[in-house]
Structure formats: structure tokens, C-alpha cells
Amino acid sequence: MKSGQLADKLLSVYGNKISDIDERILSLRAVMYVELEALKTSITTKTDDKIHDLKEDMVTGRKAVLSKLDGINIQLDALEEMTNELSTDIDVIKNSKYAKKIWVK
Numbered sequence: 001m002k003s004g005q006l007a008d009k010l011l012s013v014y015g016n017k018i019s020d021i022d023e024r025i026l027s028l029r030a031v032m033y034v035e036l037e038a039l040k041t042s043i044t045t046k047t048d049d050k051i052h053d054l055k056e057d058m059v060t061g062r063k064a065v066l067s068k069l070d071g072i073n074i075q076l077d078a079l080e081e082m083t084n085e086l087s088t089d090i091d092v093i094k095n096s097k098y099a100k101k102i103w104v105k
Contacts, residue, residue: 093099
């Protein structure tokens with residue numbers, strides 16, 4: 001065998017190995033792309049779900065706060081009514097003939 005034939009054979013063997021490596025790299029690249037897209041979709045879905053849950057929690061919390069504020073307003077209205085009634089009763093007592101005897105100015 002001559003050195004030229006040996007070199008051609010070695011180049012052919014290395015050329016085949018390089019082609020195999022190129023095919024493997026392309027295959028791995030395709031697999032990685034699919035996996036990355038799946039991860040991206042998963043992360044996006046989880047993020048969207050979390051945002052949705054947070055929005056629902058905010059709405060629920062807002063409703064609870066508004067409900068408590070309504071309760072406080074009702075209690076304040078009742079307290080104001082009681083205060084007005086008490087003030088009216090005190091005025092009636094002050095203007096009675098007995099009050100003039102009890103409270104001397």
C-alpha cells in the first residue's frame with residue numbers, strides 16, 4: 001500500500017467519524033431544543049397560574065376588608081344613633097322641673 005492510499009483511507013475514516021459526530025450534535029441539539037421548549041412552557045404555565053392565584057387572593061382579601069369596613073360603618077351608625085338618643089334624653093332631663101332642683105348652675 002502506498003502512503004497516498006493510506007492517507008486517503010485515514011481521511012475517509014476521520015471524515016466518517018466527523019460526519020457521525022455532526023449527526024450526534026444535531027440530534028442532541030434537537031432534543032435540547034424540545035426539552036427547553038417544554039421547560040419554557042412549564043415555567044410559563046406555572047407563572048401564569050401563580051399570577052392568577054395571587055389575583056384571586058387579592059380580590060378575596062379586598063372583599064374581606066370591604067366587608068369588615070361595612071360592619072364598622074354599621075356599628076358607627078348605631079353608635080351615632082345611640083349617642084343622639086342619649087343626648088335627647090339628657091336634654092329632656094335638663095329641661096325638666098326636677099333637673100333644675102338637682103343641677104344648680
